[in-house]
Amino acid sequence: MNKFIYALIFLSGAIFALLATYLNEVLKPKQRTSIQVFRSEVLEQYKDTFFPLPPGSSYELEEDSTLGTVIQNLQKARRTTKPPDKAANKANDQEALASLHAALEKTGLKQFDKALKLFQHAIALAPSNPDVLNHFGEFLEHTHKDVLEADTLYARALSHHPSHQEAKVNHQRTLPVVEALDAENLKRIDQKRLTLAQISTTDAALRRAKREAYFQHVFHTVGLEGNTMSLAQTRVVLETRMAVHGKSLVEHGEILGLDAALKFLNNTLLRGKSPGHLDVEDILAIHKRVMAYVEPFDAGTFRHTQVFVGNHIPPPPSEVNHQVAQLVEWLRSTEALQLHPIRYAALAHYKLVYIHPFTDGNGRTSRLLMNLILMQAGYAPVIIPRQDRQKYYEYLEMANNGDIRPFVRFVADCAERTLDLYLWATSEFNAQIPALAGNQEDYKAIIVDNDNPS
Incomplete structure (x- = not known):
């Protein structure tokens, strides 16, 4: 009788253990694999960054071992494709415009060295501001007689703001001069080539x-x-x-x-x-x-x-x-x-x-x-x-x-x-x-x- 009771108790315990294991697997949320967790963490880290990725046909992730390459590329992109800080950009633009106005004042007073430093400071703060680029070009053209660099700045201003009227007028004026200077430089180089050929x-x-x-x-x-x-x-x-x-x-x-x-x-x-x-x-x-x-x-x-x-x-x-x-x-x-x-x-x-x-x-x-x-x-x-x-x-x-x-x-x-x-x-x-x-x-x-x- 005692043996039968012991066997019944053992069998009941085994059935309970199996039932508990089954219910635990069914009811608890499924745990993700380590690579799935890693993917999720990566996507969360880079969720606010835009990446112009190639079409889907150009890359495949056939196995998890290739994920490291993708992550490295994303990290490289993050270092070079940061979301713009609007507040910082606005502050930089304001400081750049203040520096620009100061540079123009120094130019009027013929303090060209100080004006140059102020222009350079403005460019460093706002390298795509068309007003800064255009005025700096005018400064270099008229005070330093550097038509090549001035024309480059006018072209940069137009690349950022094609309808900028002052930069457009300046570029139309300097373009023929620059083309003539480039042709003259190439002609001089050709002459040296001919000298060497002799x-x-x-x-x-x-x-x-x-x-x-x-x-x-x-x-x-x-x-x-x-x-x-x-x-x-x-x-x-x-x-x-x-x-x-x-x-x-x-x-x-x-x-x-x-x-x-x-x-x-x-x-x-x-x-x-x-x-x-x-x-x-x-x-x-x-x-x-x-x-x-x-x-x-x-x-x-x-x-x-x-x-x-x-x-x-x-x-x-x-x-x-x-x-x-x-x-x-x-x-x-x-x-x-x-x-x-x-x-x-x-x-x-x-x-x-x-x-x-x-x-x-x-x-x-x-x-x-x-x-x-x-x-x-x-x-x-x-x-x-x-x-x-x-x-x-x-x-x-x-x-x-x-x-x-x-x-x-x-x-x-x-x-x-x-x-x-x-x-x-x-x-x-x-x-x-x-x-x-x-x-x-x-x-x-x-x-x-x-x-x-x-």
Whole structure:
């Protein structure tokens, strides 16, 4: 009897436990997985931020492991796409207008130095205010005789406020003057190109100049991307393929990749391809060599994710192939081929970097495309000094805002400085290539050995 009672009690307890477990699973709210909780937290964190994401067909989340990439892109966007603070913007506008009025008063009193600082302060506070831009342009035009910069400011004012009457009148007045100045500058650069072309390619000084300029070109080009190698260290890597103590593998790879891409340009594309015959495969081939030692798996392939570049949001991955094909079509067009080579090269650079078709290496590939076009037209490859990095990116941003002319002028200035370097180095009695930038210690290796020319 006791055994039967014990068995009944045990059986009743088991049935109760099973029933309690079932009711608990049915009645309690379902717990979310950790990845679902993470998704929810992320969406809550970014709920007030607008992200212009690509169409759904351009990306897929097949598994939770890809969420990290999406979150990284969202975080990048959050750093560059912050919701506007209306109160702060209003306060800045008010302070900018106060600074503008003070600048105009100082201008009337002919206190131009103080007026300039006040104008610059107003621009920093309200960089898109058309009144500030227009008045600052008038100040530069009339007191500093800087018509180029003034016209740029008028154009910026109109890009933000197309109906601004004063800026429109000023821009119509300065535009012909600016176009004439640009044409004159290009004509002067062309004359220097012709002077350089008259020097025999077998000239020992020219050969030495080309060799030393090659080192400087690599040094400055990777420097624009943040490479910390000095000119002397860059030369050691290129000449000996030996590692530099204390420098990362990535920095070594950037130098070796650019070296490989330059050799591809010189030995293959420059001899076998004219600008009117470039194709998408040529651009991919350049990028493949640029990134071969840094990101070999991404080298020579278009990106598959959305990227964010400062305030610029490039086209979604689904559009990259089509837009690069359109760029190649433009490169081959009669309209493009009839442009001045410097304009043509600068526009090609800008169009490619605007599309930003690669995950990394876009700037280097764009500058190589630009230099390929220039070399095919008889110019020396342009060296953009690393100390001009801020200007370089500012002019690209201005182009994004609608005015490409400052960037074209910047490329023209760099082209002229590079030609000056060659002409100076090949003039009589010169045995050293002038340094474009940096600590003089970096340039000790540039002294040319006249007894052992390259």
